[in-house]
Amino acid sequence: MSQKIKVATTSLAGCFGCHMSFLDIDERLLELLELIEFDRSPLTDIKHCGPCDLGIIEGGVCNAENVHVLREFRQNCKILVAVGACAINGGLPAQRNHLDLRDVLEEVYQTEPGLTHGGIPNDPELPLPLNKVHPIHEVVKIDYFLPGCPPPADAIWKFVTDLLAGRTPTLGHGLIHYD
Amino acid sequence: MPMKDPADIIDAVLSRHRDDPTRLLQILRETQEELGWLSRKTLAFIARGTRQPLARVEGVASFYSFFHTRPMGRYRVLWSDNITDRMLGSARLMKEMCQKLWLEPGHVSEDGLVSVATTSCTGMCDQGPALLVNYNAIPRLTSQRVAQIVELIRTETPISAWPGEFFQVDDNIRRRDILLANRLNRGDALRTAIVRSPTVQAESSANERTWQDSNLASAPGPLLTLEEIKRANLRGRGGAGFATGTKWEACRNAAGSGPESAHCVICNADEGEPGTFKDRVLLTTQADLVFEGMTIAAYVVGARLGMVYLRGEYRYLRDHLEKILTRRRSEHLLGHNILNQAGFDFDIEIHFGAGAYICGEESALIESLEGKRGVPRNRPPFPVTHGYLGQPTIVNNVETLAAAALIAANGGDWFRSIGTEKSAGSKILSVSGDCERPGIYEYPFGVNVAEVLSDCGAIPAKTQAVQISGPSGVCIASDEFQRRIGFEDLATAGAFMVFNNERDMFEVARNFSHFFAHESCGFCTPCRVGTTLLKNCMDKIEAGHGSEYDINEIFKINHLLQTASHCGLGHTACNPMFDTLQKFRPAYQRRFKSLAFEPAFDLDLALSQARQMTGRDDADAHLKNTMEVKE
Numbered sequence: 001m002s003q004k005i006k007v008a009t010t011s012l013a014g015c016f017g018c019h020m021s022f023l024d025i026d027e028r029l030l031e032l033l034e035l036i037e038f039d040r041s042p043l044t045d046i047k048h049c050g051p052c053d054l055g056i057i058e059g060g061v062c063n064a065e066n067v068h069v070l071r072e073f074r075q076n077c078k079i080l081v082a083v084g085a086c087a088i089n090g091g092l093p094a095q096r097n098h099l100d101l102r103d104v105l106e107e108v109y110q111t112e113p114g115l116t117h118g119g120i121p122n123d124p125e126l127p128l129p130l131n132k133v134h135p136i137h138e139v140v141k142i143d144y145f146l147p148g149c150p151p152p153a154d155a156i157w158k159f160v161t162d163l164l165a166g167r168t169p170t171l172g173h174g175l176i177h178y179d
Numbered sequence: 180m181p182m183k184d185p186a187d188i189i190d191a192v193l194s195r196h197r198d199d200p201t202r203l204l205q206i207l208r209e210t211q212e213e214l215g216w217l218s219r220k221t222l223a224f225i226a227r228g229t230r231q232p233l234a235r236v237e238g239v240a241s242f243y244s245f246f247h248t249r250p251m252g253r254y255r256v257l258w259s260d261n262i263t264d265r266m267l268g269s270a271r272l273m274k275e276m277c278q279k280l281w282l283e284p285g286h287v288s289e290d291g292l293v294s295v296a297t298t299s300c301t302g303m304c305d306q307g308p309a310l311l312v313n314y315n316a317i318p319r320l321t322s323q324r325v326a327q328i329v330e331l332i333r334t335e336t337p338i339s340a341w342p343g344e345f346f347q348v349d350d351n352i353r354r355r356d357i358l359l360a361n362r363l364n365r366g367d368a369l370r371t372a373i374v375r376s377p378t379v380q381a382e383s384s385a386n387e388r389t390w391q392d393s394n395l396a397s398a399p400g401p402l403l404t405l406e407e408i409k410r411a412n413l414r415g416r417g418g419a420g421f422a423t424g425t426k427w428e429a430c431r432n433a434a435g436s437g438p439e440s441a442h443c444v445i446c447n448a449d450e451g452e453p454g455t456f457k458d459r460v461l462l463t464t465q466a467d468l469v470f471e472g473m474t475i476a477a478y479v480v481g482a483r484l485g486m487v488y489l490r491g492e493y494r495y496l497r498d499h500l501e502k503i504l505t506r507r508r509s510e511h512l513l514g515h516n517i518l519n520q521a522g523f524d525f526d527i528e529i530h531f532g533a534g535a536y537i538c539g540e541e542s543a544l545i546e547s548l549e550g551k552r553g554v555p556r557n558r559p560p561f562p563v564t565h566g567y568l569g570q571p572t573i574v575n576n577v578e579t580l581a582a583a584a585l586i587a588a589n590g591g592d593w594f595r596s597i598g599t600e601k602s603a604g605s606k607i608l609s610v611s612g613d614c615e616r617p618g619i620y621e622y623p624f625g626v627n628v629a630e631v632l633s634d635c636g637a638i639p640a641k642t643q644a645v646q647i648s649g650p651s652g653v654c655i656a657s658d659e660f661q662r663r664i665g666f667e668d669l670a671t672a673g674a675f676m677v678f679n680n681e682r683d684m685f686e687v688a689r690n691f692s693h694f695f696a697h698e699s700c701g702f703c704t705p706c707r708v709g710t711t712l713l714k715n716c717m718d719k720i721e722a723g724h725g726s727e728y729d730i731n732e733i734f735k736i737n738h739l740l741q742t743a744s745h746c747g748l749g750h751t752a753c754n755p756m757f758d759t760l761q762k763f764r765p766a767y768q769r770r771f772k773s774l775a776f777e778p779a780f781d782l783d784l785a786l787s788q789a790r791q792m793t794g795r796d797d798a799d800a801h802l803k804n805t806m807e808v809k810e
Contacts, residue, residue: 064802067802102788122794127799128793130789134780134785
């Protein structure tokens with residue numbers, strides 16, 4: 001038996017909705033598992049990524065840890081895919097981009113009643129937020145972009161199976177175009 | 180002085196234009212001239228007056244750069260931001276002006292006195308840096324002149340009282356050929372056209388047919404002039420090079436529609452292509468010839484209505500042009516029964532643009548003349564059958580019309596004997612950039628670039644590139660200086676920008692990428708988004724975050740723009756990047772830190788605010804900007 005394709009997935013500044021959509025391929029997941037093996041992923045709870053063929057990233061980059069995780073994926077994955085609106089454009093988390101981060105931290109941890117007791121968290125354990133939320137292609141090179149919020153399960157299925165078959169992934173009507 | 184009621188002002192403008200919605204652009208311009216800016220209330224008033232939905236009026240007002248839907252300074256200063264202005268120090272001078280006025284670029288001063296910003300090329304490239312103050316052009320700026328202007332603004336001196344020399348625009352004609360050296364008198368070309376077939380004329384009048392009737396019945400008079408235009412092999416001077424005779428013939432043969440069918444002749448004097456200023460000089464020194472060309476076109480196609488679409492940047496030419504039109508009317512070269520030809524009625528009206536490059540595209544120009552946003556139409560149908568208000572229309576460049584007048588006077592064979600086989604006649608070049616004598620050079624077609632360079636005082640050995648026909652044209656490197664100006668090789672609308680060895684060709688292309696992103700009309704997504712993506716790519720490379728990845732992106736966007744854009748703006752928007760990447764790639768690569776990939780922003784700096792707020796400075800509170808490559 002030939003070696004299985006290794007796949008890693010992660011969610012950065014995302015809502016896990018893209019992962020949920022991935023799970024919506026339902027029983028086809030079993031078919032997929034005939035061909036692939038998961039490395040680092042919320043599905044396996046493996047904490048760090050080894051050498052992989054395919055990396056699937058959900059969510060944008062909002063803090064230092066996101067940068068580290070994303071770089072780990074880039075260093076280990078031959079092909080890196082940005083999945084969903086947040087990975088591609090920053091998405092919902094990027095709504096804070098028109099605010100100054102300092103004002104945000106001040107408002108939440110200092111002036112807003114009820115949350116003011118601890119002050120702004122400064123534990124070295126905590127990753128620092130970036131001034132702005134960025135799409136992932138601004139931090140590492142991305143090979144493919146799979147749009148949607150989230151992309152439908154069928155689109156993810158088509159994308160992954162095309163790639164596994166050695167074809168350039170193409171999403172036709174109904175998967176990316178609806179009218 | 181008692182304040183006039185804005186409603187009365189708008190009413191007066193509206194009635195001057197007969198509440199005609201197709202005159203919306205002129206209505207908005209004149210209203211803004213009086214009120215300073217176009218508030219929602221003003222627009223609502225105009226919408227009611229012209230019986231238009233407010234959304235449409237707002238749509239038009241917000242489309243054009245020179246219309247303001249927010250309050251502006253009483254003095255509005257716009258610096259021409261072409262690369263040639265920049266090479267002459269415009270950025271530094273603008274900064275000086277802003278500092279003196281305690282002002283941020285793009286903002287209005289708190290007392291509402293003044294605003295300073297940039298605008299696309301104002302067509303003063305041979306005498307830059309230039310600016311517009313309340314849409315009046317001031318060329319040849321220096322630190323001293325800037326200081327004088329600041330003082331005049333501070334003391335709120337009315338612009339009419341500013342020294343006249345400030346507004347002196349030079350013609351800088353350096354080489355004349357058939358067009359600029361013509362010795363025709365007013366009306367000569369028109370008279371020759373009319374008497375070309377005297378016997379036929381007599382016949383027509385004997386049959387009591389008016390000239391208009393005879394035209395439709397293929398009367399030989401106009402047809403013979405059309406024959407000369409075709410024999411001359413005259414091709415459009417605006418860049419596309421379409422055969423003028425074919426265009427005129429198609430328009431002449433088009434029936435028009437409706438009970439008020441009326442052919443129309445439009446002179447395209449929008450001249451928005453950065454680096455082009457020949458039409459300004461033609462309209463300054465040869466306006467009679469241009470108007471005569473329009474009248475001949477009207478004679479050939481049977482038009483009564485003529486319009487000049489003059490770019491807003493050249494508004495200062497209005498009085499001069501109106502005076503010439505008045506004189507032509509008094510000499511029976513315009514108006515009713517021109518040169519005593521029964522039924523030969525034709526007059527010309529000047530319309531002003533409002534700062535939109537896209538309106539140089541003929542169908543966008545027509546939309547604009549009809550009082551709409553300058554969005555190019557789907558073609559076909561072409562303007563020759565369905566143009567202004569749906570009627571058969573020819574749109575010709577200023578220089579084409581002037582050449583047509585010459586042909587009408589001197590004949591097609593004469594014209595065809597000048598230039599090359601496929602490019603008959605002469606071409607006027609607007610030379611600017613790194614040379615001793617920038618200005619206007621007219622050559623017979625076929626002249627090579629090296630000859631132009633030596634005539635204008637550019638040292639070929641020290642010249643690395645020439646941008647031919649503006650940003651949408653072609654950038655040629657020094658090993659191509661033997662190439663020739665003409666439709667066979669280097670087709671051009673006239674711009675000829677020279678760059679010496681010390682210029683950074685990446686910055687040239689980046690300036691052009693900003694131009695296209697600003698001037699995209701926004702109608703089609705490939706162009707609206709694509710031009711901005713290109714601009715972002717160029718800015719990213721400029722900021723030191725570029726890599727080969729971005730060059731690949733530029734080529735990908737180019738392919739998309741070429742294949743999917745609605746009009747020529749999108750098709751050509753990537754040309755400056757494409758050419759400079761082919762010919763001057765080191766100018767890009769020397770900005771790269773890594774060839775493979777480089778983050779688009781400074782990662783460590785992106786943690787600065789969080790560090791400041793948390794007081795942290797430990798190792799985890801920092802990010803390395805480059806990723807370690809795993810072996």
